[in-house]
Amino acid sequence: MVKVYERILDLFEAEGITTIFGIPDPNFVHLFHLADERGWNVVAPHHEASAGFMAEAVSRMTGKPAVCIGTLGPGMANMAPAIQCALVENSPVIFLGGQRARITEQRVRRGRIQFVQQAPLVEASVKYSASIEYADQTDEVIRQALRVTMSGTPGPAYIEYPSHVIQEDLDRKPPLPPERYRLVNQTAGADAIARAVGLIAAAEHPILLVGHGVHTARVGESVRALAEKLACPVIQTSGGTSYVQGLEDRTFPYGFSPSAIEAVVRSDLCLALGTELGEPVHYGRGRHWVANEDNRKWILVEQDPAAIGVNRPIDVPLVGDLRAVVPQLVSAVAQRKASADLPDWVTKDAERLAELAETAPSGGSPVHPARLIVEATKVFPADGIMIRDGGATTIFSWTYSQAKPHDVIWNQNFGHLGTGLPYAVGAGVADGGQRPLMLITGDSSFLFHVAELETAARLGLPLVCVVGVDYSWGLEVGVYKRTFGPGSRETGTHWSTTTRLDKVAEGFGCYGEYVERDEDIAPAIKRAYASGKTAVIHVVVDPKANSEEMPSYDEFRTWYAEGTQ
Numbered sequence: 001m002v003k004v005y006e007r008i009l010d011l012f013e014a015e016g017i018t019t020i021f022g023i024p025d026p027n028f029v030h031l032f033h034l035a036d037e038r039g040w041n042v043v044a045p046h047h048e049a050s051a052g053f054m055a056e057a058v059s060r061m062t063g064k065p066a067v068c069i070g071t072l073g074p075g076m077a078n079m080a081p082a083i084q085c086a087l088v089e090n091s092p093v094i095f096l097g098g099q100r101a102r103i104t105e106q107r108v109r110r111g112r113i114q115f116v117q118q119a120p121l122v123e124a125s126v127k128y129s130a131s132i133e134y135a136d137q138t139d140e141v142i143r144q145a146l147r148v149t150m151s152g153t154p155g156p157a158y159i160e161y162p163s164h165v166i167q168e169d170l171d172r173k174p175p176l177p178p179e180r181y182r183l184v185n186q187t188a189g190a191d192a193i194a195r196a197v198g199l200i201a202a203a204e205h206p207i208l209l210v211g212h213g214v215h216t217a218r219v220g221e222s223v224r225a226l227a228e229k230l231a232c233p234v235i236q237t238s239g240g241t242s243y244v245q246g247l248e249d250r251t252f253p254y255g256f257s258p259s260a261i262e263a264v265v266r267s268d269l270c271l272a273l274g275t276e277l278g279e280p281v282h283y284g285r286g287r288h289w290v291a292n293e294d295n296r297k298w299i300l301v302e303q304d305p306a307a308i309g310v311n312r313p314i315d316v317p318l319v320g321d322l323r324a325v326v327p328q329l330v331s332a333v334a335q336r337k338a339s340a341d342l343p344d345w346v347t348k349d350a351e352r353l354a355e356l357a358e359t360a361p362s363g364g365s366p367v368h369p370a371r372l373i374v375e376a377t378k379v380f381p382a383d384g385i386m387i388r389d390g391g392a393t394t395i396f397s398w399t400y401s402q403a404k405p406h407d408v409i410w411n412q413n414f415g416h417l418g419t420g421l422p423y424a425v426g427a428g429v430a431d432g433g434q435r436p437l438m439l440i441t442g443d444s445s446f447l448f449h450v451a452e453l454e455t456a457a458r459l460g461l462p463l464v465c466v467v468g469v470d471y472s473w474g475l476e477v478g479v480y481k482r483t484f485g486p487g488s489r490e491t492g493t494h495w496s497t498t499t500r501l502d503k504v505a506e507g508f509g510c511y512g513e514y515v516e517r518d519e520d521i522a523p524a525i526k527r528a529y530a531s532g533k534t535a536v537i538h539v540v541v542d543p544k545a546n547s548e549e550m551p552s553y554d555e556f557r558t559w560y561a562e563g564t565q
Contacts, residue, residue: 001169001170001171001172002169002170002171002172003030003166003167003168003169003170004132004135004138004161004165004166004167004168004169004170005028005030005031005034005166005167006034007138007139007170008031008096008138008142009031009034009035009038009040010175011138011139011142011143011146011175012067012094012142013038013175014175014176014177014178015064015065015146015178016062016064017064017065017066017067018038018039018040018041019040019041019042019043019055019058019066019067019429019430020032020035020040020041020042020043020067020068020069021043021044021045021051021052021054021055021058021066021067021068021069021426022044022048022051022068022069022070022071022075022096023044023045023048023051023069023070023071023075024044024069024071025071025072025075025098026098026163027071027072027098027099027161027163027166028069028071028096028098030166030167031069031166041429043425043429043455043459044455045422045425045451045452045455046449046451046452046454046455047078047449047451047452048068048070048071048075048076048078048079048082049078049079049080049081049082049422049449050082050421050422050425050449050451050452050455051068051069051070051079051082051422052068052070052079052081052082052083052085052086052093052095052422053082053085053419053422053423053426053449054068054422054423054425054426054429055067055068055082055093055426056082056085056086056089056091056093056423056426057409057422057423057424057425057426057427057429057430058426058427058429058430059091059092059093059216060091060215060216060409060427061385061407061409061426061427061430061431062218062430063216063217063218063323064092065092065093065094065146065149065150066091066092066093066094067093067094067096068082068093068094068095068096069095069096069097069098070095070096070097070098071098072097072098072099072100072114072115072118072163073114073115073116073118074114075097075098076097076098076116076118076121076122077116079095079097080121080122080125081416082095083095083122083125083126083156083158084125084414084416085411085414085416085419086155086156087125087126087127087155087156088413088414089212089411089412089413089414090153090154090155090212090213090216090276090413091154091155091156091216092149092150092154092155092156092157093149093156093157094145094146094149094156094157094159095122095126095156095157095158095159096159096160096161097118097122097158097159097160097161098160098161098163099118099131099160099161099162099163100112100114100115100162100163101162101163101164102133102162102164103164105117105162118160119131119158119160122158123158125156126155126156126157126158127148127149127155127156127157128144128145128148128149128157128158129157129158129159129160130144130145130157130158130159130160131159131160131161131162132159132160132161132162132165133162133165134165135165135168135169135170136170138170139175141159142159143176143181143182145157145159146178146182147181147182150182150184151182151183151303152303152304152305152306152307153276153303153304153307154216154303184321185321185323185324186303186319186320186321186324186325187320187321187324187325187328188301188318188319188320188324188325188328189319192316192317192318192319193318193328193329193332194332195316196271196299196316196318196329196332197329197332197333199269199297199299199315199316200230200269200271200299200333200336201333201334202269203268203269203297204268205232205263205266205267205268205269205339205341206230206232206267206268206269206270206271206336207232207233207234207235207263207264207267207269207270207271208223208226208227208230208232208233208234208235208271208273209235209237209254209270209271209272209273209275209281209284210223210234210235210236210237210240210244210251210273210274210275211237211239211240211272211273211274211275211276212237212239212240212274212275212412212413213240213273213274213275213322214240214242214244214273214274214322215239215240215242215274215407215408216274217274217321217322217323218323219274219322219323219326220242220244220245220406221245222323222326222327222330223244223247223273223326224244224245224246224247225330226326226329226330226333227244227247227250228246229330229333229334229335229336230271230333230336231335231336231337231338231339231342232250232336232338232339232342233250233251233252233259233260233263233339233342233345234247234250234251234252235251235252235253235254235260235263235264236251236252236253236254236260237254237275237280237281238253238254238280238281238398238412238559239275239280239412239413240274240275241253241408241410241412242405242406242407242408243404243405243406243408244406245406248404249346249349249350250342250345250346251404252345252349253398254280254281254288255280255281255287255288255552255555255558256398256399256552256555257349257352258348258349258352259345259346259348259349259352261288262341262345263341263345264288264289265288265291265292266292266341267292267296268292268295268296268297269296269297269298269299270284270296270297270298270299271299271301272284272298272299272300272301273301273322273326274301274322276307276311277300277311277312278311278413279559279560280412280559282558282559283311283312284298284311284312285311285312287558297315297316298312298313298314298315298316299314299315299316299317299318300314300316300317300318301318301320301322301325301326302317302318302319303319303320303321303322305317305319353402356370356374356399356400356402357374357378357400357402360373360374360400361545362518363518364518364542365516365517365540366470366516366540366541366542366543367468367515367516367517367518367521367539367540367541367542368518368541368542368545368549369392369393369396369468369470369541369542369545369546369549370396370399370400370545370549370551371518371521372396372466372468372521372539372541373393373396373397373399373400373401373402373440374400374402375518375521375522376438376440376466376521376522376525377397377400377401377402377403377440378402378403378522379522379525379526380402380403380405380438381435381436381438381529383406383435383436384403384405384435384436384437384438385405385407385408385409385424385427385428385431385435385436385437385438386403386405386407386408386409386438386440387408387409387410387420387423387424387427387437387438387439387440387441388408388409388410388420388439388440388441389410389411389417389418389419389420389421389423389439389440389441389442389445389446390417390420390440390441390442390444390445390446390468390474391415391417391442391444391445391473391474391475391476392442392468392470392474392475392478392546392547392550393440393441393442393445393468393474393546394410395475395550395551395552395553395556396546396550396551397440398551398552398556399551399552400551407427409423409424409427410423411423417444417445417448418445418446418447418448418449420439420441420445420446421439421441421446421448421449421450421452421453421456421465422449422452423439424437424439424456424461424463424465425452425455425456425459425461425463428456428459428461428462428463429459429461433459433460433461433462435462436462436463436464436529437461437462437463437464438463438464438465438466438525439463439464439465439466440466440468441465441466441467441468442467442468442469442470442474442546443467443468443469443470443471443499443501444472444473444474446465446467446501450501450504453465453504453505453508453510453534453536454508454509456510456534457508457509457510457533457534460534461534462529462532462534463534463535464525464528464529464534464535464536464537465505465534465535465536465537466521466525466537466539467501467536467537467538467539468539468541468546469499469501469538469539469540469541470540470541470542470543470546470547471494471495471496471497471499471543472490472493472494472495472543472546472547473492473493474543474546474547475547475550476490476493477490477493477494477543477546477547478546478547478548478550480493481547481548500514500538501536501538502514502536502537502538504536505534505535505536508534509533510533510534510535510536511527511528511531511533511534511535511536512535512536512537512538513527513528513535513536513537513538514538514540515537515538515539515540516539516540521537521539524537525537
């Protein structure tokens, strides 16, 4: 016989899940204790929202579901932001919520401590919500949560179990592997593959449009093989900013690279992988796609059949899992001759990056935010994991980054600030603390979950946080200026210039440096990595430039112009 909490661990282990995030309480101490005995990564952060973001990062780095726990009442309330983000970011995170015994819920009484009906609060933000009311429901509820989160468009699930259930007994039986109870590695039909191959063969100027799903499904190797067979440019969506190893030179960010725009305009075939064709790519039918629309064919690889044709018409839908469909295409398509324009686009994009590095404003103190990005990304470790956060800081990063990381994590769909530090911790846990991590963020975002510096330090993660400090909500200051004009009063956007994040870091046992000049940024980052500690580099940036000189801002505004402008 086994307890319910032990069976829950068995079922997750069958999926290859061995990491859990959350703050233990009486509902969960037995589960945490046993998970630790089994050798799981058991990570207790300082806030349940951070726990959810950490779990989401693990899912992105492994291609598997992840698990986060929230104690009843306040713990679940704290976890709400992470649940909402997981939904919008298409992340298959299983959120376990504790609850008092059902007798408490059924009584007609007032003044109950640490109690609220949680399921109705969560249901609109998850793909699946259920409660383990009886011990023998454990297998079916856990499996259904995993089945739903990993089917169609991935997303979160919420499972609640009342305290009277967790200690009940179950008969021990071997847990089923994933392929026995849910669809895995779904391939596309042979007829659809044949039609896609026909379009590819007929195209003169194909492009690959690579989105967020390519990163989270961990299919970079097969995407590289496909791109090499097609001998075509790779266009990144805003979510697909992780560079596939071996395709760095021919990968161009949509909307921010002239090479990307030229390739899109000229294309007569777009093969879209791991993208919903959402607002940041103008649904694949507006702005840069208008030219040559009548001559362009579309192939979309999509796991959710209900998503086909929603944002734009598709000529050949390939319904299935990227992990299976991309290898199908690699096997089926013939080697193509490289586009005559590709070498020119590669050269022009390299020249663009070099020019940006050369022309980013320099020499001033405080530092121009463009120069901060240039100097920080020049020394980004080639094998590192990049995490982005912040409003203005991320906008500057899109344009000025000199690095092409193979793993980039940021909250691209929901725009939820403060995810950066928890994402960095989760990514480091998933990686086993082997690869260096760099978080580039603004001070306003960094302060959301600054307590997780202690978590990163406790885990010994090789994380350097480069924080652009303008002592304000830089993006919002810019909104005030554009709305009310220069010199307007920017209500609620500024704070004390005595804030020293490097000293805060030292208080957590981390390495800290304070930087005010361009030339000191790269050496400070190098010293931070050499310290062997989690580190914070506090870089004072020019608040006027940070709010008024955001590059490509007009392009960014076209992403969400509908209904907001």
